[in-house]
Amino acid sequence: MTQVGHIVIGLIVVIAAIYLFIFVTQRLTTRQVAKLMIKLQTLKDIPMQDRLVKGRKMSLMGQTLDDFQENEALYNRIVATDFDDVKQQADQVLASAQGFNIWQTNQDLRNLKKRVDQVARDIDTVNQGLTDLEQIDAEHKQAVQDLELKYKNLRKTLLSQNFIFGNTLDKLEDILGELEDEFSEFSNRTENGDHVAASEIYESLAMETNQLEERMDQIPGLVKDLSTTIPEQQEELQATFDQMMEQGFTFKDNFVEQALKQIEEDRKTTLEALKNLTLKKVQEQLTTLHQEINQIYKTFENEYQASQIVQKKLDELREYLGHLQQQNQNLNQLVGQLNQNYIFNHDEENSIRDLSRQLLQVEKDLDSIRLGINKKEVVFSQLTEKLMVDENQLDQVEEQQIGLWDNLKVLPEIVKTAQNKVELFVESMRKIKRRVERQGLPGAPTTYLNFFDQVSEMLNKLQQQVNAPRVNVDDLQRQVSIVGSDIDNLQVATNELLANATLTGILLHKANQYREYPEVVQAVQNAQVEYNQFYNYEKAVEVLGQALDRIEPGTTEILREQNNQNRLI
Incomplete structure (x- = not known):
């Protein structure tokens, strides 16, 4: 075959390949355009017009009406122009696909896709806007029903159980009245379809209503604590104090009288805070009040227990003292007897006299304590340490007596x-x-x-x-x-x-x-x-x-x- 023949065959192959490529591209473009047209028809078939008619029947106003009209205008523009424009743009793409300008055809196809996607987004915007409108309309209408019932119940509670709210009743009624006024505004806005403004009112209204409910839940317990529980404890403490004073108890630095007075002052201050509905402050002050009350109870218990210990210890030490005094006398007699036969070098006689002086001092201490008890002038809790000192003193005396006794008794044995x-x-x-x-x-x-x-x-x-x-x-x-x-x-x-x-x-x-x-x-x-x-x-x-x-x-x-x-x- 000649060189010309080869060239001719090569050109035929190239032309065939180009023709095949153009044919395939035309078929793909036609298929893609068809898919876009199906998507466009799907968007047309959305029953948006019925929802717009339903929205127009709502009594809308304010920003809510503006938002609805904006969505309606957007959808009307899509129906009036966008659908037809897209159809015309699709026909152009199909027409250009029949020619040989493949680059232009691809560019037109991309523009068509963008235009269809934009129409879909616009319809989604309208659809979401209408959905939000329907949802907020339903929520607000339900909120109106719920709040109306809630306020009726709150008002009923304040009227029928006013005693459990104590001095907070007027303040609670004022707050409830303000909430009812805000609720009327919210109800009117909802009824008129101004849901944007209604939402702003509802946000603060719901929060304030929850706060009121929480306060009404907390206040009865606080009122009971301040008006019943604590006064009963005050009466019990005062009665116990009077009884203990009659029985001879005394308290350091008039602690109980001052504490009871302080409790009453704190109770009144806390009641005033409760009246102003500063509940956090009320709870903090109540904690302090209960601590003060418990401290008095603890003081009573400590003094009572101390009195039992002191009375018992006094009897024990008195008996102990008598035993040691008798033992000192026995030592003195023994020294007198042994002095006839033995010469002492450890100043035993002076040691015994010193022990006698120590015993006499303890005896004076015990007499002084007993006298103070009889005169109702002593704080029992302050006596326990003093009695412990006296007991230690007696223990030391006994130890010295035993040492002296052992040393003296062994003298005859030593001599023997x-x-x-x-x-x-x-x-x-x-x-x-x-x-x-x-x-x-x-x-x-x-x-x-x-x-x-x-x-x-x-x-x-x-x-x-x-x-x-x-x-x-x-x-x-x-x-x-x-x-x-x-x-x-x-x-x-x-x-x-x-x-x-x-x-x-x-x-x-x-x-x-x-x-x-x-x-x-x-x-x-x-x-x-x-x-x-x-x-x-x-x-x-x-x-x-x-x-x-x-x-x-x-x-x-x-x-x-x-x-x-x-x-x-």
Whole structure:
């Protein structure tokens, strides 16, 4: 095929494609126009004219009439011009679709859609306007019926139950009258079809009516509280106060009289606030009133309970005081008896006198409280702390009495124990003396003899002290402790003395085995001098031990250990 042939075939294909595209576009445009015409017919078929006729039959006025006429004019324009204009515009779109100017056809189709959508929106506007008008007309007419019935019932309640509203009745009737006047205006506006103006009236009218109903619900309870409940409580409080005063009760700083007076003033102030319908303030003041009333009830209860505690505590403390006074007398008698045989060092007599003064002061306090009760001059709640102080004082006195009693009663036992110890001391001294004598020593060191004599002398004095007509117990106990310690020390010194004397003999016997050693012979001579002339047995052991240990190391310690073991046996 030649090149020209190919070109021809290409042109035929392009032309066919263009023709096909134009054909399809024409069919789509025709179909879309048909859909728009169906939508337009649907809008025409809406029975809007019947609703407009119904609206014209309403007695409309004011802004409501203006709104209706605006919607009616809009719909008349749609019927008179818009429907036909849209139909003509659709025919134009179909006509242009038969040509080859596809861009112009699409532009015309878009304009047609916009025009149909605008007509639909305008009809919706008219439809909504009429719906709102019908709805508000029905609501207002229903509101007129409801409010008329409500006001009749409110008026009936105020007339038939005026007593439950107390001093608020006139104010409530005035408010109801004002609402009824506003209701007449609302009813007239509704009847005349001026629903815009009626809506403005109804908004405030409904709110004020609800407020009135809420007040009428709250006020009877507040009136009852202020006119019945609180006055009854005031009477009860006053009667209770008078009765308690007759029974001897007194209240701090005239609290109850002032509180009752304040309650009455607050009640009157709250009634005035109630008359002005300031209900929030009334409720706040009522809370304060009830708190004041409860405080008085609480005060009565506290004082009554305090009186029971005080009366009981007074009897208990009086009995307690009598017991301690008797015990103080017993202590005084015991001191008098023991004073014949014992010398006191802890000022017991003055301690007992001081306790007597304390008991006397408590007795004066209790007498003063009893006198105040009899004269009806005391506040019971203020006495409980004072009685607690007195009770603590009595507890301290009793504690001191018990301590004194224990210390005094044990004096004979202490002396008896000391006598027994002295007898044991005497026997110990005898045993020590016999042990030394049985040893058959040539003598004893001066220091030991002086110590022995010193202990013997102290023991003699202790014997005299423990058997004296009047014993100083504290000093006796100290001397018993000292002498006992000295005898223990003397016992240790005696043990060492006898041990060293025996060990000297053992070492001398051991030294005889080493006569060939001159130093041993010399040591024996020196030891005998210490033993027989100076009685320094410890020195004799030292001299012999050093000589023997040089010849046979450890000899002295071994013999000392054996000696100690034999002494234990």
